[in-house]
Amino acid sequence: MYDIITIGEILAEILAEKKNQNFFELGGTLLGPFPSGAPAIAIDQAAKMGAKTTIVAKVGKDDFGLLNKNRLESSGVDISNIIETSDNTTGNAFVTYATDGSRRFIFHFKHAACGELGPHDIDDALIKNSKILHIMGCSVTGSPSMSAAIMKAIRTAKKHNVKISFDPNIRPELLTGETSNYFNEILESCDFLLTGKSELVKLFGAYQKNLLELLKKKDRIIVIKDGSRGTDVYTRSEAFQVGTFPTIEVDPTGAGDCFDGTFLALYCNGVDIKTASKYGNAAGALAVSKKGPMEGNCRIEEIEHLISENPSVEAVDIENPFTKLL
Numbered sequence: 496m497y498d499i500i501t502i503g504e505i506l507a508e509i510l511a512e513k514k515n516q517n518f519f520e521l522g523g524t525l526l527g528p529f530p531s532g533a534p535a536i537a538i539d540q541a542a543k544m545g546a547k548t549t550i551v552a553k554v555g556k557d558d559f560g561l562l563n564k565n566r567l568e569s570s571g572v573d574i575s576n577i578i579e580t581s582d583n584t585t586g587n588a589f590v591t592y593a594t595d596g597s598r599r600f601i602f603h604f605k606h607a608a609c610g611e612l613g614p615h616d617i618d619d620a621l622i623k624n625s626k627i628l629h630i631m632g633c634s635v636t637g638s639p640s641m642s643a644a645i646m647k648a649i650r651t652a653k654k655h656n657v658k659i660s661f662d663p664n665i666r667p668e669l670l671t672g673e674t675s676n677y678f679n680e681i682l683e684s685c686d687f688l689l690t691g692k693s694e695l696v697k698l699f700g701a702y703q704k705n706l707l708e709l710l711k712k713k714d715r716i717i718v719i720k721d722g723s724r725g726t727d728v729y730t731r732s733e734a735f736q737v738g739t740f741p742t743i744e745v746d747p748t749g750a751g752d753c754f755d756g757t758f759l760a761l762y763c764n765g766v767d768i769k770t771a772s773k774y775g776n777a778a779g780a781l782a783v784s785k786k787g788p789m790e791g792n793c794r795i796e797e798i799e800h801l802i803s804e805n806p807s808v809e810a811v812d813i814e815n816p817f818t819k820l821l
């Protein structure tokens with residue numbers, strides 16, 4: 496039995512060393528390759544937290560695949576469901592940051608090993624034998640066959656009461672046609688919506704009404720992550736905010752996935768959602784302090800050390816805007 500299973504892309508990530516460095520001129524230094532892919536980052540962190548985890552994904556028979564398999568295995572992820580294909584090479588993400596904090600990606604995804612993953616690669620028994628299925632929106636939009644694989648898994652999870660966790664993690668560079676139908680189905684089904692605030696705005700604009708509808712349909716946990724501004728959490732009966740931990744941000748990529756892995760691992764262990772959110776924020780702060788999307792992933796001892804140094808960071812109850820309307 497797995498605590499958490501995820502399905503999606505494994506990538507090798509290449510990072511531009513300097514801000515505003517572009518990819519159309521010679522001369523800039525590139526850092527990496529870093530193990531990456533949003534589902535891989537989250538599942539790596541969940542395993543580091545002690546959860547029993549696996550990832551269903553495809554890599555090529557190449558060094559980028561090996562880089563990722565080695566990293567995930569050393570963190571404790573069961574890598575036996577990573578398929579090696581001879582038909583394509585491991586996917587890539589090239590990332591560059593601008594001085595205003597925005598980032599741009601060039602992906603090699605749809606026609607890479609990760610994009611080959613299809614419904615035939617999804618074993619229903621694996622999904623049924625998991626407590627939580629965690630899905631990232633970027634995976635849903637990455638390739639048509641991966642979308643079909645993920646939707647098959649979502650429907651199996653729903654049928655067998657496996658909890659569904661969804662982080663929309665929208666990457667404009669990966670958006671394709673069918674996306675909104677899939678997103679709507681996953682949003683309706685999910686038990687955990689672990690979303691970045693900017694993604695909520697992209698999905699819904701002014702999102703309060705949509706969150707109310709989601710809570711009316713199901714008592715779920717909605718986490719809104721907002722970078723250095725912290726995290727808001729809503730359920731039908733609870734609403735609270737958790738502030739951030741001091742850190743020096745050198746690379747924001749991966750913080751949200753790292754939050755997800757931490758939060759879900761602790762939830763599976765029976766930890767209350769206020770504590771799990773605080774630990775998630777601490778993990779996010781540690782994540783942004785290292786270059787590379789999962790280089791800042793951490794074990795629980797590092798999180799507890801950061802928390803013990805910052806006793807004033809607590810979950811603070813706020814008025815629940817939804818309770819009166821439900």
Ligand SMILES: Nc1ncnc2c1ncn2[C@@H]1O[C@H](COP(=O)(O)OP(=O)(O)O)[C@@H](O)[C@H]1O
Pocket residue numbers: 690691692693719720721722723724725726738739740741742744747749750751752754775776777778779780783
């Ligand atoms: N600069 C930062 N300083 C402190 N904590 C941060 C910082 N950036 C991210 N975090 C923590 O990591 C969490 C997840 O990061 P965020 O960027 O909001 O996720 P996402 O990528 O899903 O939008 C945040 O809610 C916050 O607690």
Ligand SMILES: O=C(O)C[C@@H](O)[C@H](O)C(=O)COP(=O)(O)O
Pocket residue numbers: 504506508531532533534536588633634664666747748749750751752753788
């Ligand atoms: O998997 C992808 O398609 C994108 C990843 O390469 C990237 O690392 C990412 O999206 C990280 O997400 P974040 O946690 O929201 O920064």
